[in-house]
Amino acid sequence: DAGVTQSPTHLIKTRGQHVTLRCSPISGHKSVSWYQQVLGQGPQFIFQYYEKEERGRGNFPDRFSARQFPNYSSELNVNALLLGDSALYLCASSWTGGGGELFFGEGSRLTVL
Amino acid sequence: TQLLEQSPQFLSIQEGENLTVYCNSSSVFSSLQWYRQEPGEGPVLLVTVVTGGEVKKLKRLTFRFGDARKDSSLHITAAQPGDTGLYLCAGASGSARQLTFGSGTQLTVLP
Numbered sequence: 001d002a003g004v005t006q007s008p009t010h011l012i013k014t015r016g017q018h019v020t021l022r023c024s025p026i027s028g029h030k031s032v033s034w035y036q037q038v039l040g041q042g043p044q045f046i047f048q049y050y051e052k053e054e055r056g057r058g059n060f061p062d063r064f065s066a067r068q069f070p071n072y073s074s075e076l077n078v079n080a081l082l083l084g085d086s087a088l089y090l091c092a093s094s095w096t097g098g099g100g101e102l103f104f105g106e107g108s109r110l111t112v113l
Numbered sequence: 114t115q116l117l118e119q120s121p122q123f124l125s126i127q128e129g130e131n132l133t134v135y136c137n138s139s140s141v142f143s144s145l146q147w148y149r150q151e152p153g154e155g156p157v158l159l160v161t162v163v164t165g166g167e168v169k170k171l172k173r174l175t176f177r178f179g180d181a182r183k184d185s186s187l188h189i190t191a192a193q194p195g196d197t198g199l200y201l202c203a204g205a206s207g208s209a210r211q212l213t214f215g216s217g218t219q220l221t222v223l224p
Contacts, residue, residue, distance in 0.1 A: 041216050042119075042201050042203075045211040048211060090155050103158075104157070
């Protein structure tokens with residue numbers, strides 16, 4: 001069975017641009033969460049979606065948005081990129097929207113120049 | 114804002130040595146998880162502890178959850194080079210819709 005898949009794996013953008021990151025959860029998982037991991041730090045929660053509805057939002061500006069599709073895949077969008085947005089963006093899926101094990105993808109490494 | 118502090122931040126030891134990593138907070142968590150992350154990969158769950166005072170063993174790894182559910186530790190016995198990686202603790206609270214991660218401990222085990 002495939003794990004959590006994310007695309008693209010690496011990308012380079014310039015300040016002010018927009019980026020879309022994609023995530024496919026493990027088959028049967030209905031919840032997707034997004035985390036940002038800056039180099040040298042632990043992941044920081046951005047969003048959680050369950051059954052296509054936003055169930056949680058971390059302390060990130062409105063430039064960050066996300067959505068979940070009927071097939072439970074998800075997109076994370078970041079507008080007006082800043083240098084500080086350079087990070088590894090991790091997607092994690094789980095069976096439900098509550099507690100329980102998170103299964104992480106390998107992440108999308110974003111570099112903003 | 115809930116914070117988890119991990120120590121040490123970096124740890125380099127010889128194969129066969131023992132080590133302990135600590136995870137502390139001023140907040141109470143309903144559960145605490147430990148993950149290991151290797152370069153180029155996402156974190157992988159090692160264990161979840163739920164009950165205050167709980168001890169779980171996973172081969173050479175021993176995990177403890179503090180009585181007050183504010184702190185945890187990970188002890189590795191006879192470390193091996195394959196244990197090298199970034200160890201992250203993460204706390205869940207309330208509805209557990211999000212995890213609060215510590216800053217991680219980068220462990221290097223030298224052969």
